[in-house]
Amino acid sequence: MATIVGGLAVSHVPAIGNAIANHREGEPYWKPFFDGFPAARAWLDRVKPDLAVVLYNDHGLNFFLDKLPTFAVGAAPEYCNADEGWGLPVLAPFAGDRDLSWHIIEHLVAQEFDLTTCQEMLVDHAFCIPMELFWPQGAPPPAVPVAINTVQHPLPSPRRCFRLGQAIGRAIETYDKDLKVVVIATGGLSHQLEGERAGFINRDFDQMCLEALATDPSPLTALSSLDLVEQAGSQGVELLMWIAMRGAMTGQVSRVHQHYHIPISNTAAALLVLENTPVA
Amino acid sequence: MTTRAEALGVFDGAMAQRGYGLNKMCFSFNEAANREAFLADEEAYERRFGLTDAQRRAVADRDVLALLAEGGNIYYLAKLAGILGLNVQDLGAQQTGVTVEAFKAKLLAAGA
Numbered sequence: 001m002a003t004i005v006g007g008l009a010v011s012h013v014p015a016i017g018n019a020i021a022n023h024r025e026g027e028p029y030w031k032p033f034f035d036g037f038p039a040a041r042a043w044l045d046r047v048k049p050d051l052a053v054v055l056y057n058d059h060g061l062n063f064f065l066d067k068l069p070t071f072a073v074g075a076a077p078e079y080c081n082a083d084e085g086w087g088l089p090v091l092a093p094f095a096g097d098r099d100l101s102w103h104i105i106e107h108l109v110a111q112e113f114d115l116t117t118c119q120e121m122l123v124d125h126a127f128c129i130p131m132e133l134f135w136p137q138g139a140p141p142p143a144v145p146v147a148i149n150t151v152q153h154p155l156p157s158p159r160r161c162f163r164l165g166q167a168i169g170r171a172i173e174t175y176d177k178d179l180k181v182v183v184i185a186t187g188g189l190s191h192q193l194e195g196e197r198a199g200f201i202n203r204d205f206d207q208m209c210l211e212a213l214a215t216d217p218s219p220l221t222a223l224s225s226l227d228l229v230e231q232a233g234s235q236g237v238e239l240l241m242w243i244a245m246r247g248a249m250t251g252q253v254s255r256v257h258q259h260y261h262i263p264i265s266n267t268a269a270a271l272l273v274l275e276n277t278p279v280a
Numbered sequence: 281m282t283t284r285a286e287a288l289g290v291f292d293g294a295m296a297q298r299g300y301g302l303n304k305m306c307f308s309f310n311e312a313a314n315r316e317a318f319l320a321d322e323e324a325y326e327r328r329f330g331l332t333d334a335q336r337r338a339v340a341d342r343d344v345l346a347l348l349a350e351g352g353n354i355y356y357l358a359k360l361a362g363i364l365g366l367n368v369q370d371l372g373a374q375q376t377g378v379t380v381e382a383f384k385a386k387l388l389a390a391g392a
Contacts, residue, residue: 060306060355060356064304065300065307083311083312085359085363152291152296153292153293154292193368193371194344195289195375196345198375198383199386199387199390226284229288229290230288234290261391262387262390262391263391265369266368
């Protein structure tokens with residue numbers, strides 16, 4: 001059976017992609033952010049995942065408001081990046097794993113999650129930048145992208161996203177191949193791009209979230225999506241992916257590494273590495 | 281009665297209806313040829329997506345708060361901003377009525 005080695009969660013601010021493309025990691029503005037990653041890469045070198053499930057939100061590359069799924073699971077042989085309209089370099093395609101995709105889809109629908117399945121799916125910066133950050137030499141493991149709607153309200157609740165993560169975790173554990181899987185969440189932490197509250201950052205709330213994700217996530221699943229908007233900003237609601245990732249940690253969870261830096265662009269940028277040890 | 285979603289200014293069903301054409305135009309800017317067509321003739325391009333007078337005025341004025349009020353979604357508006365050479369600090373400064381330098385200083389102060 002497959003095992004879940006752990007979870008990674010990281011911000012996906014587009015400017016990070018430009019910083020990588022332009023080799024600016026060592027500059028004073030960027031260094032405090034990039035300094036968080038060697039520890040995460042060292043953990044990945046140790047656990048060596050064979051596959052990744054990536055929970056992210058599409059920002060208007062693959063999905064438009066004409067058809068906008070709450071939860072969408074990729075089932076493609078590969079996932080292409082594409083022009084998002086504001087100058088990020090387009091990355092090479094990412095390998096998928098259709099066997100794991102369909103196993104997860106079968107399991108989730110049996111668990112009463114009514115999904116959209118995507119045999120073609122463009123992946124935007126929210127998928128690509130974390131792959132670049134965690135595997136800077138290229139060659140990330142084959143991935144199954146899972147997109148959660150954070151664009152158009154009503155959004156799924158934190159509890160629903162946690163349960164989605166739990167169901168993904170159980171799906172992985174019942175996958176009949178001896179493979180190691182890492183679950184990656186992207187987005188957050190607190191930030192808001194629009195309106196009179198543009199530039200809103202909430203360090204105290206972010207710190208509470210990081211602590212809850214590492215120890216007891218119940219304070220987060222008690223919140224509504226609008227609570228998240230209020231406390232973390234309208235894009236800080238991307239915490240939904242972090243909460244879903246935590247749900248997929250089915251065993252003993254230990255915090256391997258955490259990093260927090262304000263600001264990257266308009267965002268409180270964070271990184272969390274959780275190790276999952278199966279309970280015998 | 282104002283709902284909590286309205287009070288928080290989130291992009292909900294009502295906004296998604298109001299902004300549909302505007303957001304659809306911005307979604308089209310994923311393609312370079314469409315960005316060029318917009319820049320070549322903004323009004324003609326806007327007509328293809330049925331923008332309202334208020335939306336066309338907000339685009340012409342580069343007025344982010346007005347674009348949001350007319351149903352623009354920030355993720356899609358970011359693609360329009362990209363064409364206009366504006367980043368999210370430029371947008372933040374405009375929306376909060378401060379200079380870009382002051383907006384960036386506020387972000388740095390949040391991390392101090």
